[in-house]
Amino acid sequence: MDDPIIRLQGIAKQFGTFVALRDISFDIGRGEFFSLLGASGCGKTTLLRILAGIEQPSKGDLTIDGKSMAGVPANRRPTNMVFQSYAIFPHLTVRENIGYGLVYQNLSKAEAAARTEEAIELVKLTGLSDRSAHQLSGGQRQRVALARALVCRPKVLLLDEPLSALDKKLREEMQQELRSLQRTVGITFVFVTHDQEEALTLSDRIAVMSGGKVLQIDTPQGLYERPNCLEVAGFVGTMNLFPATVSGADGSCAVANGTSIGELRGRLNDRPVTAGDAIYMAVRPEKIAIDAAPHKAGPNCAAGRIASVSYLGDRSHYLVDVAGLEEPVAVYRTNLARQGLPETAGTEVTLSWDETSAMVLPR
Ligand SMILES: Nc1ncnc2c1ncn2[C@@H]1O[C@H](COP(=O)(O)OP(=O)(O)OP(=O)(O)O)[C@@H](O)[C@H]1O
Ligand SMILES: [Mg+2]
Structure with a gap:
């Protein structure tokens, strides 16, 4: 400076x-x-x-x-x-x-x-x-x-x-x-x-x-x-961490596998990785879409079941259990309109997110 x-x-x-x-x-x-x-x-x-x-x-x-x-x-x-x-x-x-x-x-x-x-x-x-x-x-x-x-x-x-x-x-x-x-x-x-x-x-x-x-x-x-x-x-905001293993890179995007939810893709953030690296794919709760629609195949997608919902007026916070993950996934959704998603525990949902919304963090 x-x-x-x-x-x-x-x-x-x-x-x-x-x-x-x-x-x-x-x-x-x-x-x-x-x-x-x-x-x-x-x-x-x-x-x-x-x-x-x-x-x-x-x-x-x-x-x-x-x-x-x-x-x-x-x-x-x-x-x-x-x-x-x-x-x-x-x-x-x-x-x-x-x-x-x-x-x-x-x-x-x-x-x-x-x-x-x-x-x-x-x-x-x-x-x-x-x-x-x-x-x-x-x-x-x-x-x-x-x-x-x-x-x-x-x-x-x-x-x-x-x-x-x-x-x-x-x-x-x-x-x-x-x-x-x-x-x-x-x-x-x-x-x-x-x-x-x-x-x-x-x-x-x-x-x-x-x-x-x-x-x-x-x-x-x-x-x-x-x-x-x-x-x-973890100190600035909430972060979902998916443990995974790097299988390669695709431009500025890391490709990882070895998870219970299939392939994960995320930004490299100037951090070089090599195949076999143990990493976390990290995704902020507001960047995850939650839908009642049936599970689609493809990367950055997981099927789960709502464990709890906190209604905060302008938004709702969900915790979603996903098979194979130790921690429930946190998802924040703005309550723009009632989009027909039942706000009850036990509902089956699909979570998905963009590869630019996920990032690689060292594990
Ligand atoms: N005069 C002192 N003698 C010995 N240890 C001290 C002294 N002043 C501070 N420390 C120690 O240094 C560390 C940092 O203290 P500091 O007061 O800078 O923390 P802080 O980040 O301001 O915490 P807080 O958010 O609680 O105010 C603490 O572990 C504290 O116990
Ligand atoms: Mg102080």
Whole structure:
């Protein structure tokens, strides 16, 4: 990447003998909404704290805005952090809390006041600025924490699961606001979450982490459509995995056999295979068609029996038992119209999918 705002090169972090981060190297672009996604304990907060300068890496180099951050303390970095527990002062008003972000900034009183008002407006707290922080809702408190970080106009805003304390509806509202706020101010956001849907909705790019390592960095679409390993495939969305053995390749398509459901075909994803390789053919649930029609011969086709149906209003989720497969196949269907498929367990169905909707993953 030319001129990234953040460059991590071989960053590692050890706490005693415990390795929390190993060999992390990637760039974050200017103005990007970049997310760190991974299960609890995978090292997200540790990485964010290293970016902020609250924690020092055991190894590796960190550059922010073209400058090495070695020996640069937190308060001299062009970053600001919004913590998981939003840590605002309950006895101060909204305005005082937000203005507090500027106390070390050597601004004139008038300028500090003007910037504070601007930040209040940005997070839509106008009218509440004289309220004491303990009289605010969770979402409003979250806005105060955001404004207090934004008021300093950092080049990079580091957000550690800022929405995790909010209920679903408020969370979705705040997600939209956060995204439009980020577009308005043009600041680079590094956003930590363990919620894959949140990461997919908000991010330009996502780094999926596990056990202190980065597994894949890609756009939301790239991660979902072209996961590079089983772990990423399972972490971002649901994936059906059909164990199979490669019998050959046909252009960009792998042909596999050795399954109880006959021949399977799927995209190679730039991953060369040779005959005899043990693989999974991986298919997302929404890419599988479910029909009452009788079983057709041909690749990527299986006969099964509905094990369960969950009706979710706009869509239905099916689990379908297929002879010879250990796990039932998950199928999502949009409820566009009632297409005459009985929504009852025990119904015999045919599953089928396009070869471009299946992909090869190493087994
Ligand atoms: N100061 C410390 N001393 C020892 N171990 C630590 C320290 N800080 C973090 N760890 C360990 O490092 C690992 C990564 O912690 P981290 O807080 O980065 O995880 P996380 O991905 O943010 O998890 P969560 O989603 O639960 O917040 C964990 O196993 C944690 O116990
Ligand atoms: Mg954390």
